[in-house]
Amino acid sequence: MAEKISVLISEEDVDKRIQEIGEQISKEFEGQEVHLICVLRGGSFFMCELAKRITVPVTLDFMQVSSYGSETKSSGVVKIVKDLDDPVNDKNVIVVEDIIDSGRTLSYLLEMIRKRGPKSMTLCTLLDKPERRVVDVHVDYTGFEIPDKFVVGYGLDYDQRYRNLPYIGVVELEEES
Ligand code: IMP
Ligand code: MG
DSSP states (O other): OEEEEEEEEOHHHHHHHHHHHHHHHHHHHTOOOOEEEEEETTHHHHHHHHHHTSSSSSSEEEEEEEEEEESSEEEEEEEEOOOOOOOOSSEEEEEEEEESSSSHHHHHHHHHHHOOOOOEEEEEEEEOOOOGGGSOOOSHHHHHHHHOOEBBTTTTTTTTTTTTTSSSEEEEEEEOO
């Protein structure tokens, strides 16, 4: 089956919202530094754009996890594929995610980072599908709440493709003629 991508959130709207979140973070952390932790790979595009719009000093680190379980359902048991390079203690950590779905992977990840003793820890996600939540996670900054549809672009993939789309799109499968 071929796929067709339809625009859900335009590039202009995504950029505008990231600017607003950047301004909000800059205001809330005025006079302090923030340490952005990107959850690879999906969070990378959002983190770069967000970091450019934060005016307080920013440091960056990256983490990659994989969730045990089937392709469609994360189990919440997480394997660390790439751990952080730097300690987080006494830093204002902001975890930057592409999307929160069931919340299973993220709640495990947040707990793990919390145990390492950051000064503060907040969560920032570009997209949130609240209807899909299984595990309660507190989100501090949300770009957009979206319906329960499979989306791609701005870092999000379908079978590793479409991460580079500059907008958020919905994947529609079409019968090939
Ligand atoms: P969960 O919150 O533990 O269920 O897993 C969230 C992860 O599933 C995200 O970080 C994405 O990698 C992936 N994911 C969830 N929904 C979508 C989607 O609509 N498009 C692409 N990836 C998704
Ligand atoms: Mg992700």
